[in-house]
Amino acid sequence: MRLSVQEVEFDAGAELNAFSAGLAGAGAVVSFTGIVRDSDGTLSAMEIEHYPGMTEAAIAAIITQAQTRWDLADVLVIHRYGKLEPSAQIMMVATASRHRLAAFEAAEFLMDYLKSRAPFWKKEIGRDGSTWVDAKDEDESALKRW
Numbered sequence: 001m002r003l004s005v006q007e008v009e010f011d012a013g014a015e016l017n018a019f020s021a022g023l024a025g026a027g028a029v030v031s032f033t034g035i036v037r038d039s040d041g042t043l044s045a046m047e048i049e050h051y052p053g054m055t056e057a058a059i060a061a062i063i064t065q066a067q068t069r070w071d072l073a074d075v076l077v078i079h080r081y082g083k084l085e086p087s088a089q090i091m092m093v094a095t096a097s098r099h100r101l102a103a104f105e106a107a108e109f110l111m112d113y114l115k116s117r118a119p120f121w122k123k124e125i126g127r128d129g130s131t132w133v134d135a136k137d138e139d140e141s142a143l144k145r146w
Contacts, residue, residue, distance in 0.1 A: 030107040
């Protein structure tokens with residue numbers, strides 16, 4: 001397992017190549033990279049805050065849940081914080097398993113739980129000021145399938 005909460009950009013391709021190298025017994029690798037979305041063309045940046053230590057512990061617990069539910073060869077989670085511009089990479093999840101279904105399901109589980117349960121606070125900064133991003137009902141609903 002590799003977990004990184006970082007301010008600096010990451011190279012998703014290089015991260016995926018490093019993650020995939022030498023995975024003994026894995027038959028599937030699934031990855032997802034999230035980017036900062038500017039839905040209506042008014043977003044200047046997104047600021048992401050967190051509490052060091054608390055955030056890593058919470059994400060590690062989510063990863064442990066995934067490893068308990070699915071037979072995973074490895075897991076990678078990278079999540080950025082700080083001021084991110086539209087189209088910037090915000091996070092990456094990769095899972096490896098003997099079979100694709102476990103890799104896909106574990107990756108979706110991690111993404112759903114990171115979105116709703118990882119302790120990050122997001123503020124959207126636009127032309128007309130800034131607003132904190134509220135939790136969305138659909139994100140909470142996504143957890144019900146797990």
